[in-house]
Amino acid sequence: MTKSSFQIGELLIVELEHFQQLLDALWNRDFAVYGPTVKDMAIVHDEVKAVYDFPIGWTDEQEAAHYQLKKTGNGALFNYVVGPHTWKKYLFPPKVSLWEAKKEGALFEILPDKSSPPKMAFIGIRACDLSAIMIQDNIFTKGDYKDSIYLRNRKNNFILAVNCTKSGGGCFCISMGTGPKATKGFDLALTEIIDDKRHYFLFEVGSELGGEILSQVTTQAAGETEKQTVEKAINQAKNQMGRALDTRGIKELLYDNSEHPRWDDVASRCLTCGNCTMVCPTCFCSNIEDYTDLTGKLANRQRRWDSCFTLEHSYIHGGSVRSSVKARYRQWLTHKFASWIDQFGTSGCVGCGRCITWCPSGIDVTEEIKEIRRSVKVSTAV
């Protein structure tokens, strides 16, 4: 079945053997296509040209401070949860030039940026990560000042979301209200199904562009059985959530307990390595570094990801405001789960669980918050 375009909300089936057509359609439209692939024994995001670039038959096993790839034997393309990479590396790059300037005598001028905005297609964004992108949209594009680099990278995106049919040990998207099903912000969303006879994808059209791209792929209308199968598969992910977090009154809970002894406890385990901030899909802190060439005539300002776990982050003349580990851990957690709500109207956490998995000492944000809540409940009950 081919059609010039599909309507938003339409559901269609694509068989595995036709999945490549989707990638081809994107490449043909000059999108650089990024998706999941296996590298250094992890599932990361990189350029994908063909189906065989995908992590076929791999799954990831995750727990606090634990990540391991495992062979599953089935040929699933998306049978993993989330890896160490987030999509922010494409939109809010880890290191990027802000501008270059050239000095002429006592004057200098900023050199025009001649590169054209990239066209990027993201294949396999999970519902949690899609929420994270919308959170960063909020930060970088909705205030009085818009981040030019982010806007540029975000402008021509194609987003293919993947609904989760399994959950990882660190997952708690249900608690954060972000998943496991993608509900908005995508051009296309798919759910992958492998049963005894078939390996297929149920696609949902999320935008005109999505409908148009999908029209270039061999599809068939989705039947009731297939829709039910998909629903069941997504429910399975819901039932498998590795973690849970009670978010009721979480802002007040954290604001009111800034001197809770649990902060000292977690500070004794935290190495301030900043891994949690690097793998977090919403963390947006950055620093700027200045460079000149050897002649001193050409200057460059580079923006890099920064982490609130460094001493330099809060440095003002005389010293750092948050000099203790306790202060820095508290800043991160309180920002993510409390002050973010005041700043941007949503939580800064999407429940992807990466910070739990990639923390070398296995610090679990859900546990830390649970402990604070438990002791507060106990003390108010007395």
Added chain:
Amino acid sequence: MATVLERQIKMGDDNQNPMHPKLFKVMKVRKETHDTFSLNLEASDGSGGFHFQPGQFNMLYLFGVGEAPISISGDPGVKKTLTHTIRAVGAVTKGMMKLKKGDSLGVRGPYGTTWPTKEAEGKDVVIIAGGIGLAPLRPVIYHLLSNREKFGKTVLLYGARTPDDLLYVQELEQWRSRFDFEVLVTVDRALGKWQGNIEVVTRLIPKATYDPANSIAMVCGPSIMMRFTVLELMKQGLTQNQIYISEERNMKCGIGHCGHCQIEHIFVCKDGPVFRYDAMVELFKKRDI
């Protein structure tokens, strides 16, 4: 065809990169103290005119070295010249100390909230500055003096470390000679010929003439100084919502994107630097946040 994002949000103008500084030329350098200096700047493109409100700051860029957030210390009524008073404490500001007439500097801004000059109309105004804290308050003084009839009693209480650390000494003398502006200056320590006050600036608060019930206080200085000043003002009968302070935090972008200047839910660069004290009182109780 519109992408998802374009449908969701109105895209900003790509050409307006908020991180691009505007080029300014140094017209005059004035040494204020051993480590503090003022720069008079004018736009290089001759476009002239820099509009700002008292209390706002700019990100100043020194070619190849970097940027620093510096409050504007000049007269808001004089649009042609942009004035900054800078204390040389880091790589960027120490580099700026070497600037000469004719050199150029990048300017982004103005950013941040302003001193409550409108709210203060019809009231007594008590300006309390410590050290370099006088610089961001000087635009308020200029504003008060050029609109003197709009305000009640006006008072400047200024404390510095030593007599050699006093900023704007000539102007202080001029202001002091006015009958409609009470100026009290003090230093924490002094040797030699100093005939003025040796007292912490908080001790000047009970000595000045103003009506605590109908005053606005604007305070800028080191954190400890501001906390004790607020305490003393409240002893005199001012309430939290009559007191304004200016906060200092690490700032890299000035536009609420880099994350460095946060104090709990506040971004000092865009929610501040000037805050009414009642907005900060709970945060002042917390440490290392």
Added chain:
Amino acid sequence: METLEPILAAHPFLKGLEPDHLKLITGCASNVVFQPGQFIFREGEEANQFYIVREGKVVIETYSPVKGPIPIHTRQKGEVLGWSWLVPPYRWHFDARALELTRAIALDGKCLRQKCEDDHDFGYEIMKRFAFVIAERLEATRLQLLDVYGDRS
């Protein structure tokens, strides 16, 4: 002769003092004037007065053979100068020198100490007021010591 009572009653230090107590204190008071540069008291001397400053400015200082006079803080209109008269051994620990023409009311410490002993209500009232002055001096001294405008503040 006009008594010093109304002047004392109006001074911030004695504001709100009961009339009886004001009378007691007026009995120990006398008017004094110091020329610029004139010492009001010197380190080591017996401390038998304190001063209620009405006009002018006084510097409290100490002396170093190398540096000369080292000023510590200044007192002016509306403030009280000296509390060594209140604590044994009743000797000045610092110098006090008028920086400007200074008018003050001197209060006889010996006389006051006796009156405080005789009338503890009066004594308590005076003590409360001096406790306030001393606490305020201590806080200001701590702030000075913090060197808040210094390089690492």
